[in-house]
Amino acid sequence: xxxxxxxxxxxxxxxxxxxxxxxxxRSKRGAPGYRAMFxxxxxxxxxxxxxxxxxxxxxxxxxxxxxxxxxxxxxxRLYRLGVHxxxxxxxxxxxxxxxxxxxxxxxxxxxxTASAAGIRDGAVRYWMSVGPGGFSPSPQECAESCFYCVxxxxxxxGGEGPDPMRTGVPEVTVLDxxxxxxxxxTIKSNNYLLNVLTHMEAVDRxxxxxxxxxxxxxxxxxxxxxxxxxxxxxVFRTPPFDGILSGTTIxxxxxxxxxxxTEEGLISSVSQAPVPASEVRGDLISEMFLCGGDTxxxxxxxxxxxxxxxxxxxxxAKRLIELLESEAxxxxxxxxxxxxxxxxxx
Ligand SMILES: Cc1ncc(COP(=O)(O)O)c(C=O)c1O
Numbered sequence: 001x002x003x004x005x006x007x008x009x010x011x012x013x014x015x016x017x018x019x020x021x022x023x024x025x026r027s028k029r030g031a032p033g034y035r036a037m038f039x040x041x042x043x044x045x046x047x048x049x050x051x052x053x054x055x056x057x058x059x060x061x062x063x064x065x066x067x068x069x070x071x072x073x074x075x076x077r078l079y080r081l082g083v084h085x086x087x088x089x090x091x092x093x094x095x096x097x098x099x100x101x102x103x104x105x106x107x108x109x110x111x112x113t114a115s116a117a118g119i120r121d122g123a124v125r126y127w128m129s130v131g132p133g134g135f136s137p138s139p140q141e142c143a144e145s146c147f148y149c150v151x152x153x154x155x156x157x158g159g160e161g162p163d164p165m166r167t168g169v170p171e172v173t174v175l176d177x178x179x180x181x182x183x184x185x186t187i188k189s190n191n192y193l194l195n196v197l198t199h200m201e202a203v204d205r206x207x208x209x210x211x212x213x214x215x216x217x218x219x220x221x222x223x224x225x226x227x228x229x230x231x232x233x234x235v236f237r238t239p240p241f242d243g244i245l246s247g248t249t250i251x252x253x254x255x256x257x258x259x260x261x262t263e264e265g266l267i268s269s270v271s272q273a274p275v276p277a278s279e280v281r282g283d284l285i286s287e288m289f290l291c292g293g294d295t296x297x298x299x300x301x302x303x304x305x306x307x308x309x310x311x312x313x314x315x316x317a318k319r320l321i322e323l324l325e326s327e328a329x330x331x332x333x334x335x336x337x338x339x340x341x342x343x344x345x346x
Contacts, residue, residue, distance in 0.1 A: 025050035033153030035117035038109055040147045041132065045116040058146060060129030063137055064191040067091035072294040073114055073122040073151065074328040078340040079294055081107055081124075083248050091187045092128050099128060099145035107340070110149050114342045117151035125150050127190070164208065165321055168301035168313045171290070172207030173277070174198050179212050179220055182243040199223040209290055211303065214243070219275040225290035225298065226250035229280040230316050234268040236261070239275050249291045249324075256323045266316050282306055287314035295328045297321050
């Protein structure tokens, strides 16, 4: 989609009626694939994308005082919602968002939204905010915390064109965008400006998502993905979660790697410990990849202009993609508690 940079200053002289607002909201929406949204603020679910709104004075919008998380709707089941909800609740505690909901109640709200959406495969995103109530920095002015959840058609993170999970991606180290301080990096909050700038700088430099290396030369993470490396002696290496987001996907990938890939002889061991960037360069590694969003794993075929391994998607990445996809979408193993059947009405 191309972005419109057209000025609309003349329209500031128009005060719109309710029906004009609705018809304009509808004409702006086209068919974006947003299937259902729950808002605790309005107390129900809407399926018309034009009505999927957040109040402007919700501190989520103008202060970033909100947290969010995701999960995957796969073959009519919510995959790993419990794991994501644990992280949302941790984020909410760190962001000092007081709210009335238990984990079970939050899960129920997501299930109900998925049911109203009616689709069997989709993306799930939900936010908890301190709520609407003025424009100061203080949550004291917010009458009630809010929970919003949206179910939408899956969209590829790498954009249109060949699937980057099959072709691999070129990657670069991001040099000009600073890392978040650890408190912010470990909360999945609505402060994602640095993540966005990381991605944009990466694209400017010929990369895709960007690799962040801290001031001491250690690997951190990517814009919205965790990073992992397979060394030439077949050790799976990924950094600890001290100053980065505790990714749900990398945690599942580590478990699968330890359980399946060591058995299959693809790797010798799994190590989650600080990773100096100097130890995972050039011929010291055979593979590198970035992962997130439950089932997305992007093999990195070149890093800062140097081929990773053979320059093709490697066997470890291929096998992990296979395991993640088969677990989430159907026939694969996986813990029963990681799946919640959505009760559809027909
Ligand atoms: C900064 C950051 N790191 C890592 C991840 C990967 O997390 P997950 O695997 O839970 O999607 C994300 C996900 O959005 C992220 O925003």
